[in-house]
Amino acid sequence: MDISFGQTRVAVLEDNELVEIYMEGQEGQSIVGNIYKGLVENVLPGMGAAFIDIGTGKNAFLYVKDVLPDLSSYDAVSSVGSESNRSQRIEDYLKAGQEVLIQIIKDPIGSKGARATTHVTLPGRFAVLMPTADYIGVSRRIEDEAERERLKALAAEVKPTNMGVIVRTAGEGCTLSDLKSDIEFLSTLWANILGKSDKTSAPKLIHKDMSLFFRIVRDMFTKEIDKLTINNKEYYEKALEIISMTSPDLEPRVSYFDKCYEIFDYYKIEEKIEKIISKKVWLKSGGYIVIDQTEALTAIDVNTGKYVGSKDLHDTVLKTNIEAAKEIAKQLRLRDIGGIIIIDFIDMNDQEHENLVLEVLRNALKKDKNRSNVLGMTHLGLVEMTRKKVVQPKTNIMQSICPYCSGTGKVLSKQTIFKKIEFEINKALFNRDNRKVEIYVHPELGYEFMSTYGDEIKSLSEKYNKDINIIPDETIPKDEFRVHD
Template identity: 75%
Template sequence: MAINIKEIIVDISFGQTRAALLEDHELAEIYMEGQEGQSIVGNIYKGLVENVLPGMGAAFVDIGTGKNAFLYVKDVLPNLFNIDGEALAEQDKIKEYEIGDYLKPGQELLVQIAKDPIDSKGARATTHITLPGRFGVLMPTVDYIGISRRIENESERSRLKELAARAKPEGMGVIVRTAGEGCRLSDLESDMEFLTRLWEDIKQKTMKTSAPKIIHKDMSLFFRIVRDMFTKDIDKLIINNKEYYEKALEIISMTSPALKPRIEYFSRYYEIFDYYDIEEKLEKLISKKVWLKCGGYIVIDQTEALTVIDVNTGKYVGSKDLTDTVLKTNIEAAKEIAKQLRLRDIGGIIIIDFIDMNDSNHEDMVLEVLRNALKKDKSRSNVLGITNLGLVEMTRKKVVQPKTNIMQSACPHCLGTGKVLSKQTIFKKIETEISRILFNKSYRKVEILAAPELAEEFNNAYSEEIEALCRKHDKSIRIIPDSSIPENEFKIIK
């Protein structure tokens, strides 16, 4: 079903920028940027090669952020790869290249961040520098012409390719962006003139700077939204900050004046995300369980290496038979999974455990629904099919942290596991600590502070044992309720 209304809602307040893409009033994408956890994708650094790993075909590069970036050999050879890292030469030829032939420890080089650091992994870097404009992207290190995949009309693609060839600086590359559909030669030329000047500034700054150091920082989230997302497909751009509203008008007046009437200032005495029912939907993003309209549900478990999604019938019992119930649940789940991957920005390897289907035609139907639903997503994905175990394997391009990583921090009590120690385990730890202290003759008393409920249960369960230990060792042992102690924790006072 075609999407009729697309709106971008921008909330700027308290040093944080949030932008939501609504499709027919449903939350489709969310972007966040604050003082902490800012994306470094697009930033350009003068890096210092720390280690070269021939066995991995990669190098670690110090970019001055505290965590080294990772650089693969193919990202040092721009003439063999296009903007997406796809090979322009045969794989056998690429394998002939050794990272050690191009990089040495202590070497300085210019790199751009292609993927943010995620969990324990450092940022992914590349020497394929790209400078995005409104309509086109300049690739100063590779001679190449490309057109956005999202522009599907073949005659328009041919027209844009011809324009790009005329606007392209000599010896450099150009990609026409989705926003470039329908643009004029003058639009592309204006972009390329600005970006060529920017590249000259970057080169000059690089020569005067010692590594490791940032050379160029990409635009903040708000300006990236205006540059990258606010195209003719967007019906409204609504902003709750007067200053940024006027900045958006100024930018669009110069680049796409026809879009200027679509920019609105939100002046109501409401929180803008509450007004558009976004805040409530955001809170659901951190939930592992997502209910389906039919009564089934999916469970999303993210690990550092991959994401696992489990599909269950839940409350849905169907109206015909088991086969029909399973098919309908899986079809609805496939649509919801595509939506959640895009909304949560989950990337990497994804394994989906649909409810078992005995009919291969039904399996094909579910996979087709999943692939079609993923077409709305601008991040590339690849559904590989169903394994012998009945699991669906797929990948989705990973560039930034999943939204749940930004919205949540690891729990200091469960250390990110999602679970805390059981009371029985806590009781055993208390018993072990008491035993250790009793062997130390210098202590006459032992006091253990615990959460009230935990203290009460321990005293009720082990009062006789505690009294026996007190008599045996001639010491005082007390379990004291203390509401300041977190649940399922305790503190020893000797």
């Protein structure tokens, strides 16, 4: 964990390979988990949704299904029966001008506002309190049936009346005392949230989720993590203080990095982070994948590149696709890419090979804590899949839109610029009020323009009896120019 210059960065390594990276600074902080008292701006029955003003300048989006509880991630035992009989019409729950308590479940991404839910979840170390639902759940990542039943019984003992409790993955092996202290703390927190909400007018932030540092210690530092290294003495001591109360057996795994190196450089993480923004990712075999992200979906193309194989074409294609499937799963997790994902593997004419590649992809995705769903291969040979989108992709955090290409990744060609200059010159020549035309361009562009069109410029100048000057200016980008007449 690197804490310096007002920014927190957390890298997760598996076998010395970077698999996850988290960043939080003064700007662009995630609002996932925050609870707001919002004001319903408008209700859209045709979309089954409502826009909620939360006071951030961009309205949150609330689907009707986010007014209803989602139990899909947990093995849940409900105390109130099925929700299938409830109305699915958003207008039956909300109306314009109404105040509503909501929690953010997805950050605003691009032009889209944050996504919200009315079903608040308050996470603790071992359990999650669901104040607006009434059921008991256990994380699906806990697979041992005997342990699941034990945890359900413990949860039933500590569950507040008319509230829900979910035992988290970190709760595996915990005691009744562990769960009880978690739920007591979360119940007090919920009472404070309600008290603050009652005294506040919408729109207003009621509860801000913990910072990245505390979320990492609370949610990610479990017995599955071998070591937590922190380069900030103050936060190292804070981590020990928290862990001594929640999981004292993990204290020996926390260490303070006091070397005279940058911690990410020491562990060779910095160079790996820089590769996250690259569109092309090379495979060890010599093949490569190309990742193109848009607001609507992410397209991934697989190529053999330098890999020529050793047996035959079918074997070469299969090996490249298998290696690519593993790398794609890793990159989705590392870059935090969510939403719709289309993968163009190299064409395979063998159904068994296609099934094998899909199986490798699904198995590789099991390491990812974000839910994903591989839908299969289309008739065009494209693999369709989805991955839960919660926060912005890492590339959005690490990069800004290029002021020169406006995010296209390309600039105007010289021929296009020359044509634009010609158009501006001709337009200026017909203006009788001026006696000269000055075009300011980058020196390199100006030299090439005059080398190519110098004779034409001289001819136009004599014909219209006007001075036409191409003036070099190093402050002007190579794909721009300025006209003075």
